Amino acid sequence: MRGFMNIIWLGLKELTSFASDVVLLLFVVYAFTLSIYIQATGTSSEVHNGSIAFVDEDNSALSKELMNAFYPPLFQTPELISASEIDEAMDQGKFMFVVVIPPQFEADLRTGRNPDYQLNIDATAMQQAGIGATYIRNIISDRISSFLERADIEVPFPVNLIVHKMFNPNGETAWFVSVVAIISQITLLTVILTGAAVIREREHGTLEHLLVMPLNAFEIAMAKVWANGLIILIATGMSLFLIVKTALKVPFAGSVTLWFFGVILYLFFATALGIFLGTISGTMAQFALLIMLVIMVMQLLSGGQTPVESQPQWLRFVTFFLPSRHFVHFSQIIIYRGGGLRAVWPNFAMVTIVGLAFFSYSLIMFRKSIAVTK
Numbered sequence: 001m002r003g004f005m006n007i008i009w010l011g012l013k014e015l016t017s018f019a020s021d022v023v024l025l026l027f028v029v030y031a032f033t034l035s036i037y038i039q040a041t042g043t044s045s046e047v048h049n050g051s052i053a054f055v056d057e058d059n060s061a062l063s064k065e066l067m068n069a070f071y072p073p074l075f076q077t078p079e080l081i082s083a084s085e086i087d088e089a090m091d092q093g094k095f096m097f098v099v100v101i102p103p104q105f106e107a108d109l110r111t112g113r114n115p116d117y118q119l120n121i122d123a124t125a126m127q128q129a130g131i132g133a134t135y136i137r138n139i140i141s142d143r144i145s146s147f148l149e150r151a152d153i154e155v156p157f158p159v160n161l162i163v164h165k166m167f168n169p170n171g172e173t174a175w176f177v178s179v180v181a182i183i184s185q186i187t188l189l190t191v192i193l194t195g196a197a198v199i200r201e202r203e204h205g206t207l208e209h210l211l212v213m214p215l216n217a218f219e220i221a222m223a224k225v226w227a228n229g230l231i232i233l234i235a236t237g238m239s240l241f242l243i244v245k246t247a248l249k250v251p252f253a254g255s256v257t258l259w260f261f262g263v264i265l266y267l268f269f270a271t272a273l274g275i276f277l278g279t280i281s282g283t284m285a286q287f288a289l290l291i292m293l294v295i296m297v298m299q300l301l302s303g304g305q306t307p308v309e310s311q312p313q314w315l316r317f318v319t320f321f322l323p324s325r326h327f328v329h330f331s332q333i334i335i336y337r338g339g340g341l342r343a344v345w346p347n348f349a350m351v352t353i354v355g356l357a358f359f360s361y362s363l364i365m366f367r368k369s370i371a372v373t374k
Contacts, residue, residue, distance in 0.1 A: 003219055010223030011230075014197060018231060028193075028231065031185050032239035040178035040248055047132040052097040053079045055086065060106035062147050066099075069143045074135060086120060096122045097132055099140075109148065167253070167336040175251075178244045179335055180304040183328055186236055186263065187270055188295055193228040194274025195287050198366075217367040221275055225359075228274070229267040236263060253338035262330050262348055269323045269355030276362040279369045298324045323351045 018024060052075050056063045067078050075097075081089060086098050100118035108115040119136060123129045168175050237260070244250045252259075277294065281287035301311070302324040308316060319325045330347035333339035341348075 003216075006219045007222045007226070010220060011227035014224055014227035015231070017197070017200075018193070018227075024193075024196075028189060028235055031189055032182070032235040033243055036178055036181040036185065036239055036243050037247060039181040040174040040244075047074050047128055047135055049073060050075045050097060050128065050132050051095045052076060052099065052136075053081045053089065053095045055081060055083050055098065055100040057083065057103045058101045058105040062106040062109070062144070063101045065147060066101065066140055066143055069139050070136075090120060090122055093122065093124075096129065097136060099136065109144065172250075174248050175336075178248050178250055179331065180328075182236060182239055182244065183302075183304055183324075183331055184299050185239075186232055186266070187299065187324055187327075188291075189235070190228060190232045190267055190270035191274040191277060191291065191295055193231060194224050194271045195278030195281065195291075196274075196284070197224050197228065198275055198278030199281060199284055199287055217363060221359075221363055221366050224275060225268065225271040229264070229271050232267060232270075233260070233263065236260075252335055254334035255340065258341060258344070259331065259334045262327070262334070262344065262351070265348055265351045265355065266323055266327045269351060269358055272355060272359035272362045275366055276358070279362065279365045298322060301325065302328045304328045320350075321354060323354050326350045 049072065052070055054063075054067050056067065067080070070078050079095070081098070083100065086100075089095050090098065098120040100120070102115060102117065105115050105117065117140070119133060121129045121133055240252075240256075245252060273294075277287060277290045281290055299305070301315070301319045301322060303319075308319060308325060308329075311319065326347035330339075330344040333343050333347075337343075
């Protein structure tokens with residue numbers, strides 16, 4: 001009972017120290033509010049205001065209708081240029097897409113031939129270029145089909161492809177980016193807060209004060225775990241309801257309670273990682289370098305930015321032991337797909353096992369550092 005009360009009082013000391021640090025407090029608020037909103041709305045994987053030009057060598061009713069099919073907000077109003085201007089215009093970056101309609105294009109369609117049209121793409125904007133090419137192909141195909149139907153010309157289509165997007169039917173980038181941003185901030189801020197607390201006590205000499213008290217390493221470490229974990233948990237809840245669900249209107253398909261239970265499990269691992277990095281770091285500068293080395297790699301390999309399936313086989317085996325990968329996985333299952341405990345319990349179990357193992361190792365390292373200090 002005495003040990004439990006020591007953990008509670010030490011945790012309250014951590015909360016008081018955090019509340020008195022105005023800069024750190026504002027940084028946490030910014031990270032879970034404005035930063036997430038900017039990440040979700042500031043960039044987009046969809047085509048928006050794409051610059052497009054047409055080279056109309058057919059000068060027919062159909063070619064003019066194809067030009068008129070492109071309008072804001074997906075594309076800028078198309079410009080009409082000549083074939084000799086294509087290379088110079090694209091070299092200068094004036095257009096991302098240039099569509100070339102050849103002579104006799106409409107006439108060939110009316111006689112049953114299958115004419116080609118050319119699409120030139122500036123692939124320096126790689127993601128926008130790939131998605132924009134699909135948009136342009138679909139828009140032109142739809143307009144050609146409707147034009148031929150009005151002209152009573154039957155054109156056989158061997159396959160009719162119907163696309164059904166699950167979990168994000170309109171392809172809203174904010175739905176995906178906002179949740180990934182919260183996951184990244186949880187990992188980053190938890191490690192920073194916990195590790196910085198360890199280093200701050202060492203630099204300010206308060207660790208020596210704790211050592212003369214009837215406290216052990218487990219009590220000191222657990223106090224930092226629950227106090228800093230509680231700060232991140234509260235910030236995550238406010239960010240989820242105020243920014244993601246209210247401001248960005250991102251739907252939450254699954255159980256909020258189940259997801260927060262998974263967050264608590266993950267916070268146990270993240271705080272243990274923060275204690276470990278804070279223990280082996282001599283100064284705050286070294287700690288910052290370790291953050292770049294460890295956290296950035298964890299985020300890149302977690303599957304939040306790119307699917308885990310795209311990694312090499314040996315790397316997938318390694319990342320299986322990263323709790324961040326399981327955190328991203330069960331978050332996607334719960335938030336996007338509405339999955340329940342039956343679908344995510346293996347991820348919960350893996351996060352718990354690795355978290356306990358890493359906390360035990362971090363505690364050993366923390367005890368050694370205290371012994372050296374003594």
